[in-house]
Each structure stands twice: as structure tokens, then as C-alpha cells.
Amino acid sequence: MTHPVLARAADEAWAHVLATQPEFALRDSRPVEQLPRGSIEEAQREAALGRSVRARLAGIDATTLSPDDRNTLALLNHLGTEWGAAEESWWWQFPVAPYQAYALASYGRQILQPFSPADAAEVDRYLSLATDLAGWARGAREKLVRQAERGWGVPQAALEGFVTTVRGHRAGATQWLRPGELPELGQADRGRLTDGVEKILSGEVLPAFDALLEYLTGPAERTAVDGVGLAQYPGGESAYRRLVESYATYAISPEQVHELGLEQVALLDEQMAQARAEAGFDGGEGQYRKVLEADPRFHAADPGAVEAAYRKHLAVVEPVVGRWFRTLPRAAYDVQRLDAELEAGMSFGYYETPTPQVPVGRYRYNGSGLDTRSQLNAAPLILHELVPGHHFHLARQAEDTSLHPIRGRLAPLMLGAYTEGWGEYAASLGFEMGVYNDPWDRYGAYVHQRFVAQRLVVDTGLNLYGWSREKAGEFLAAKTMESPQQVRTEVLRYSTDMPGQALGYRLGWCKLWQLRERAADALGADFDVRDYHELVLGAGALPFTAVEANVERWITGH
Structure with missing residues (x-):
């Protein structure tokens, strides 16, 4: 990456991803320091970063950039827009819906269950991550309460699936919080880990999940709505758009x-x-x-x-x-x-x-x-x-x-x-x-x-x-x-x-075929489908606004 402002913005964005999305830290062989709790405060911090990224990129003249930097600029602008709306979009999704809550199970299976602390610092990190499970359950309950206060009651038709999902995660937590073999851990730290896990599980995690379940089978059921879909909620249509x-x-x-x-x-x-x-x-x-x-x-x-x-x-x-x-x-x-x-x-x-x-x-x-x-x-x-x-x-x-x-x-x-x-x-x-x-x-x-x-x-x-x-x-x-x-x-x-x-x-399918047909019509006998596929795949995943711009430049030769 040749543009210094663009490079710094990309590095800042990636550091945020590593700190807030554990799956990427794992793939990067970095220690996971915390699990997301889904709080409004997390969304506010992400929104502030998104606005900062957009502001930093505003002074860059895209016409002066290399093709690769131009693609990076397009992605970061899209990312800044998405993150900048994080506080607003926080309200639009129910945290205990099966797909929304699925990440918690992956964190349990991929981070907590195989984690084998080797020293005192890693014991502390493990116990902190265990506490994050309780934080997620408490945060989910708080969000559901706040959504209901805004007129976003849980759909009655989805309530059973929400309860089943939470019960599954509660049962999963008792399996995830069982550290594996600890050959490198001293006796004192091993005891501190075992005692700490039991204390957190029985004193924080399970009670937090029980409170969430109690809310779902009580107050949430009383404020549940008969319909489904976003349009039924205040501001739901604009959210969907x-x-x-x-x-x-x-x-x-x-x-x-x-x-x-x-x-x-x-x-x-x-x-x-x-x-x-x-x-x-x-x-x-x-x-x-x-x-x-x-x-x-x-x-x-x-x-x-x-x-x-x-x-x-x-x-x-x-x-x-x-x-x-x-x-x-x-x-x-x-x-x-x-x-x-x-x-x-x-x-x-x-x-x-x-x-x-x-x-x-x-x-x-x-x-x-x-x-x-x-x-x-x-x-x-x-x-x-x-x-x-x-x-x-x-x-x-x-x-x-x-x-x-x-x-x-x-x-x-x-x-x-x-x-x-x-x-x-x-x-x-x-x-x-x-x-x-x-x-x-x-x-x-x-x-x-x-x-x-x-x-x-x-x-x-x-x-x-x-x-x-x-x-x-x-x-x-x-x-x-x-x-x-x-x-x-x-x-x-x-x-x-x-x-x-x-x-x-299907929208992606439509756009890729639309761009291929546009290029084939414009280039005539010079069109080669292998060139089109190389153009689309070579740059990697991009917003379709950027893919379309690349195809247009290919057609016009600019």
C-alpha cells in the first residue's frame, strides 16, 4: 500500500477487528483478550471509529491512487460507513436469535474449550473470558428490555426458537468452561483456575443465563408481538431500507x-x-x-x-x-x-x-x-x-x-x-x-x-x-x-x-451477470471471459460499487 494515510487507516481498522472479533485474532494466532458482549457501548465505540475512518479518507483523491490502493479506499469507505451506523443498527437485531447468537457457541468451542493455560497470566485471561460469557447473557437481557421499551417486542413466532437457543448456550457453557490438560501449570495456579471457573460458572454465568431465560419466558412473552418482519416496528421500514x-x-x-x-x-x-x-x-x-x-x-x-x-x-x-x-x-x-x-x-x-x-x-x-x-x-x-x-x-x-x-x-x-x-x-x-x-x-x-x-x-x-x-x-x-x-x-x-x-x-448473482454482459457488449470480439473472471476475482471481495467501477475502467481502458 503506497498511500500513507490509507495505510494508517487500514492498520487502524484491522487492529479494531482483531480486538473485537475473536475469530480473526484466532486465525492470526493472537491471544483473545475478550469476548464481545453485544453492548450498546461496544456499538458506540465502533461507530466513533467508523466516523473517524471516513473523515481521514475524505481528503484522499482517488484518481491519484494505484488500482490496488483505489480498491482499498473503496473497501475502507464502505467499512467506515457500516461501522459508523453501528449504534443505530444495534437496535435492529435480537441478540438471542439463532444466527445472531451462533458466534457465542463458536467462541466457546474454539476459544474456551481448547484453551490450556500455561502460566498465571493465562489463568487470569481464561477467567476473564469466562466472565465475558456472563456479560453476554446480561447484555442480551438488557438489550431485549430496551428494545421492548422502544416498541420492538420479540415476535411470538420466534420466541420458542430464542428460548431453545439460549438453553443450548447455557448447557454449552458448562462444557466450554472445562479447561483441558494443564501439564505446564503449577499446582497453585491449577487450583486457582479450577476454583475460579467453578465460582464464575455457578455464581455468574449460569445465573445470568437463568435470568435471561426467565425474562424470555416471562416479560418478553407478555410484550411479544403477533407479526414478523421489520416494518411492524417503529422505524422498522427505514431500518430495512x-x-x-x-x-x-x-x-x-x-x-x-x-x-x-x-x-x-x-x-x-x-x-x-x-x-x-x-x-x-x-x-x-x-x-x-x-x-x-x-x-x-x-x-x-x-x-x-x-x-x-x-x-x-x-x-x-x-x-x-x-x-x-x-x-x-x-x-x-x-x-x-x-x-x-x-x-x-x-x-x-x-x-x-x-x-x-x-x-x-x-x-x-x-x-x-x-x-x-x-x-x-x-x-x-x-x-x-x-x-x-x-x-x-x-x-x-x-x-x-x-x-x-x-x-x-x-x-x-x-x-x-x-x-x-x-x-x-x-x-x-x-x-x-x-x-x-x-x-x-x-x-x-x-x-x-x-x-x-x-x-x-x-x-x-x-x-x-x-x-x-x-x-x-x-x-x-x-x-x-x-x-x-x-x-x-x-x-x-x-x-x-x-x-x-x-x-x-441473488443480488450478487444479478450484478455479476449484468457486469459481464455489459463488458461483453462493449468489448465485442475483444471480450474474453477469463479476463472478466480475473478482473473480478483478482482484487478479492469488494463492495459492488467498486467492482462495477473496475469493470467500467476495463471497458474504457482508463
């Missing part, structure tokens, strides 16, 4: 998202009908769904069959991928089943970035409930997760040591529209790469795309237009092949847990 642009990383209104979703779903309805006709089926979608659900080809008998299906599709991509990409990640990739304790809380799975300990990018898939889990969309799913999806983006970005950590490590996780949008775009490349030549795989790809596209309709319907859970569930059930339980879970995710977040998948 802000969230939509925040997740999209470019200017777009909820109304535009809703109309785009309706158009996309209608187009996919037509494509699916055509695919059914090509397969020789003359019935409607509902009838075809019953045929597919009854066909054993689309239900794996065991996890090994799931892995075999994924590898079959990857084998089609591997010989031809060089026609679409100039640069491939150095790291290998593979598929592996999720740990058993994670499967109940995850619909599908996730991509695991290579690490020095495990230098392979892996799709960790859910191997449970296979009798009800259709494998019809196995091809688009594995293209999204591995090749040329997340692995081609995330592994490659991790390997680029020239990137400042704020870009190389934070941006991929912060910019969901880019990261998940790339995954969706990569899955759609399967049509031109020959992965979906089989009519079943082609139909599965359309089913997969429509599942993501319907989110544009349902998320905005719930959070802007005041749709009921029933109306949203009926639309989602008609436009997906999900089980009734999964439909209920998705509706609550969009409306009570992470409003707006699920929009990024």
Missing part, C-alpha cells in the same frame, strides 16, 4: 428488489416448465415434484453416496475449467461431512477455507436426514461451494499475501453479496461448462436458482410489505422443494433473525 443497501453493497430499494425477485421467479418457472417438457413430462410442477420425491435416484442412501455425487459433478468441471479461468488456487479441495453436533443446526453446510493445519479447502456437508434431503441440486450446490465457487474465490484470496488483512481476511466474510453472489454466479456457469447437460441436473439447477431468487420476494414481502408468516410460507413452499420444517425456518430467518441478509445471494 438501510439493511438492503448494506447487504447489496450498491444502491437498490426494497421495492426494486421485490420486483426483480418476481421477474426472476417467473423466468425460472418458465425454464423449469421447458425442462420438464424436454424430459417428456406433460404434467404440472406439483406432479413432477412428487415424481422426483419418489425417485430413489434423488435421495442418497448414505453419506458416501452424497460425496460420490459431488465428486461426479466436480469431475465434469475439472477438465474444462481452464477455458473460463486463467488463475487457479494452489490449495486442493475436498468434501467432508459436518461434525455430528453441528448438523442439527445447519440446513446444508459450509465451505471451510484452507489453513496451515488443514491445507485443503473443504465443503463440509450435512449428512443427516437423507431420507428427506433431496440430492436433485447436488450439482449446483458443489459448484457454488467448491469449483469454481467459494474455493476459487476464498482459497485464492487467502493465498494472496500482498493484500492487506482488511481486504484479504475481513472483506470475504463481511461482503456477503460478493462472496455468496460469486458462489451463485459460479454455479450458474455450469450451464455453459456442460455440467447440466443431463435434464435432471438442469432441472435441479433451476430449482436451486429459484430457491435463491424467491428470497428477493419473500424477504421484502415480510420486512417491507407486512406479509404474514403464512403468506410467506405459502409462496416459499410453492417455489422451492423444501420441507415444511425448512420453510418455517427460512421464514423466521428472513423476518426475525437476519432481515435482508439472504438477499445478497
Whole structure:
């Protein structure tokens, strides 16, 4: 990084990330000094830093910067804006919703449980982290009280899931606060650690979780609201408008998202009908769904069959991928089943970035409930997760040591529209790469795309237009092949847990295809899709305003 002001701002931002987001300190092999408590004071400090970053960057003339510095400036400006709104956005999310509270469990499993203090200072640090668990529970209760006072009562429909989440974390705390082997610790410090943990657990942590549960099953139930979605709350509509642009990383209104979703779903309805006709089926979608659900080809008998299906599709991509990409990640990739304790809380799975300990990018898939889990969309799913999806983006970005950590490590996780949008775009490349030549795989790809596209309709319907859970569930059930339980879970995710977040998948897909088509039209015979992919992936994850600016400069040669 050549601009000194930009470099200092990036360093300051990264220092804040390391101090406040433990997962990044862990990946950087740094000791975690504290766990987030989710307090308004934390949000206020982040907002002050965001405003400071924006003010510092205001004097930089972007036209004088190198392309790499220009990308860093764009990311830091976006980051400063997001952080600057932290105090305002603190009110918009319920801290005990499953996705919102998930980080606490990861801190317990990844930080507290394996922590083996080796000296007196580390004993002190461990006991302080244990106290932070109680601080989180107390903070969550305080926030729920303050939200209710503002008219933001917990949705009645989500209350049971909130209680289940908190009970799970309470039970987890008794397991997390059990230090492992302590071979390097002296007897006095070992005793101080053991006694301290028991005192904190019984005197602070469990009582704090019990008070939170008592609130959820008492006062929170009395102030609970019947509806779901942000629009029902004071200031909820403006909050949702802000969230939509925040997740999209470019200017777009909820109304535009809703109309785009309706158009996309209608187009996919037509494509699916055509695919059914090509397969020789003359019935409607509902009838075809019953045929597919009854066909054993689309239900794996065991996890090994799931892995075999994924590898079959990857084998089609591997010989031809060089026609679409100039640069491939150095790291290998593979598929592996999720740990058993994670499967109940995850619909599908996730991509695991290579690490020095495990230098392979892996799709960790859910191997449970296979009798009800259709494998019809196995091809688009594995293209999204591995090749040329997340692995081609995330592994490659991790390997680029020239990137400042704020870009190389934070941006991929912060910019969901880019990261998940790339995954969706990569899955759609399967049509031109020959992965979906089989009519079943082609139909599965359309089913997969429509599942993501319907989110544009349902998320905005719930959070802007005041749709009921029933109306949203009926639309989602008609436009997906999900089980009734999964439909209920998705509706609550969009409306009570992470409003707006699920929009990024299809919005990112749309933006990447829009920019590709714009470049192809402008460059004509000079357009090479490998150049486009290099332009998009080479800089790593960026706000789409910056990606679009880079494409425009490529087109114009400036």
C-alpha cells in the first residue's frame, strides 16, 4: 500500500477487528483478550471509529491512487460507513436469535474449550473470558428490555426458537468452561483456575443465563408481538431500507428488489416448465415434484453416496475449467461431512477455507436426514461451494499475501453479496461448462436458482410489505422443494433473525451477470471471459460499487 494515510487507516481498522472479533485474532494466532458482549457501548465505540475512518479518507483523491490502493479506499469507505451506523443498527437485531447468537457457541468451542493455560497470566485471561460469557447473557437481557421499551417486542413466532437457543448456550457453557490438560501449570495456579471457573460458572454465568431465560419466558412473552418482519416496528421500514443497501453493497430499494425477485421467479418457472417438457413430462410442477420425491435416484442412501455425487459433478468441471479461468488456487479441495453436533443446526453446510493445519479447502456437508434431503441440486450446490465457487474465490484470496488483512481476511466474510453472489454466479456457469447437460441436473439447477431468487420476494414481502408468516410460507413452499420444517425456518430467518441478509445471494448473482454482459457488449470480439473472471476475482471481495467501477475502467481502458 503506497498511500500513507490509507495505510494508517487500514492498520487502524484491522487492529479494531482483531480486538473485537475473536475469530480473526484466532486465525492470526493472537491471544483473545475478550469476548464481545453485544453492548450498546461496544456499538458506540465502533461507530466513533467508523466516523473517524471516513473523515481521514475524505481528503484522499482517488484518481491519484494505484488500482490496488483505489480498491482499498473503496473497501475502507464502505467499512467506515457500516461501522459508523453501528449504534443505530444495534437496535435492529435480537441478540438471542439463532444466527445472531451462533458466534457465542463458536467462541466457546474454539476459544474456551481448547484453551490450556500455561502460566498465571493465562489463568487470569481464561477467567476473564469466562466472565465475558456472563456479560453476554446480561447484555442480551438488557438489550431485549430496551428494545421492548422502544416498541420492538420479540415476535411470538420466534420466541420458542430464542428460548431453545439460549438453553443450548447455557448447557454449552458448562462444557466450554472445562479447561483441558494443564501439564505446564503449577499446582497453585491449577487450583486457582479450577476454583475460579467453578465460582464464575455457578455464581455468574449460569445465573445470568437463568435470568435471561426467565425474562424470555416471562416479560418478553407478555410484550411479544403477533407479526414478523421489520416494518411492524417503529422505524422498522427505514431500518430495512438501510439493511438492503448494506447487504447489496450498491444502491437498490426494497421495492426494486421485490420486483426483480418476481421477474426472476417467473423466468425460472418458465425454464423449469421447458425442462420438464424436454424430459417428456406433460404434467404440472406439483406432479413432477412428487415424481422426483419418489425417485430413489434423488435421495442418497448414505453419506458416501452424497460425496460420490459431488465428486461426479466436480469431475465434469475439472477438465474444462481452464477455458473460463486463467488463475487457479494452489490449495486442493475436498468434501467432508459436518461434525455430528453441528448438523442439527445447519440446513446444508459450509465451505471451510484452507489453513496451515488443514491445507485443503473443504465443503463440509450435512449428512443427516437423507431420507428427506433431496440430492436433485447436488450439482449446483458443489459448484457454488467448491469449483469454481467459494474455493476459487476464498482459497485464492487467502493465498494472496500482498493484500492487506482488511481486504484479504475481513472483506470475504463481511461482503456477503460478493462472496455468496460469486458462489451463485459460479454455479450458474455450469450451464455453459456442460455440467447440466443431463435434464435432471438442469432441472435441479433451476430449482436451486429459484430457491435463491424467491428470497428477493419473500424477504421484502415480510420486512417491507407486512406479509404474514403464512403468506410467506405459502409462496416459499410453492417455489422451492423444501420441507415444511425448512420453510418455517427460512421464514423466521428472513423476518426475525437476519432481515435482508439472504438477499445478497441473488443480488450478487444479478450484478455479476449484468457486469459481464455489459463488458461483453462493449468489448465485442475483444471480450474474453477469463479476463472478466480475473478482473473480478483478482482484487478479492469488494463492495459492488467498486467492482462495477473496475469493470467500467476495463471497458474504457482508463
